[in-house]
Amino acid sequence: MIGKNEIIANDTDNGRITEKEEILNHIKNFCDKLYERTHEPLGKPYADDDEIPKILPEETRKAINEMQNGKAGDHDDLTIDILKLTGEKTDKQLAKVFSLCIQNGSIPTCWNKANIILLHKKGSIHDLRNYHQLA
Template sequence: MSKNKAPGPDEITSDVFFRGGEAITTYLTKVYNKMLQTKEVPPSWNEANIIILFKKGDPGNIKTHRPISLIAHSYKLFMRLFQKRMEIVLGENQPRDQAGFRKKFSTTDHVYTLNQVIEKTNEHNLPLCVGFIDYEKTFYSVEHFSTTEALRKISINETYVQILENIYRQATARMHINNLVSEEVHINRGVRQGDSISPKLFTAAIEDTL
């Protein structure tokens, strides 16, 4: 967690966790352990404030902007722990050709492999067909059930899977634009932008689909 990060709906800033010392550590440990026992999460974990960040290009084009979910920092810390515990199992169940969001993997490996395939087929005068798939708005389109079912298939701890289900089943968000706030809306699909575990959920779902 970085300092000076914007708070989520609970309005608790990241500074609280940096300055809280042993008291905040003890408190969070109790909360997290209780959650692991009951599989219930704080209501603020279901909520998100969505802001829009300009990337580049035409400011008047909505496609040049990216939504970011501002979520509770206590949620982020828990998901970071979950991610660390999940990485080993997830890594063991993904093939080497899946380089997305993995340590010691890079897209340059894919580029090198593709170049080798092209060179060898040209060398031996063999036919070659290459397909490229551009997953547009990938994080927004992932179905919630597909992520949790994918995690179950690779034997991720059921407690964590049920906690994820409880979070996404009741997920809501409000848009914050130019000091205006929208009504609360229910989020039926997609993983949260700005959540450290979202890339892992996406790769688990896409690997299960393919």
């Protein structure tokens, strides 16, 4: 049962845990395992001697404009709605960042972080497998 003052969850052995820190740790471990990498990183998509295409500011603007408004922002509260209000300078800077990501074959580690909300979908409210993870 999940209430304002009481939280109960099933652990992996179908036992019940009731301590807040234990439950938070259980949720973290569950999500870590759920999103665990099952393959090696792809690395650079191009050989070192290949010409790597750059992302153009116009492509960045087109992508931003095609994104849906009204979605929650990241941990800095930056939303698509805000990005749509920016101009050419932002498009140029984002294009540089995206081009570097392609060139280096990696993305900034902060892009892998999200605040996750658990939304119950069906079944026992005590079983984490019965929740959608919404970032």
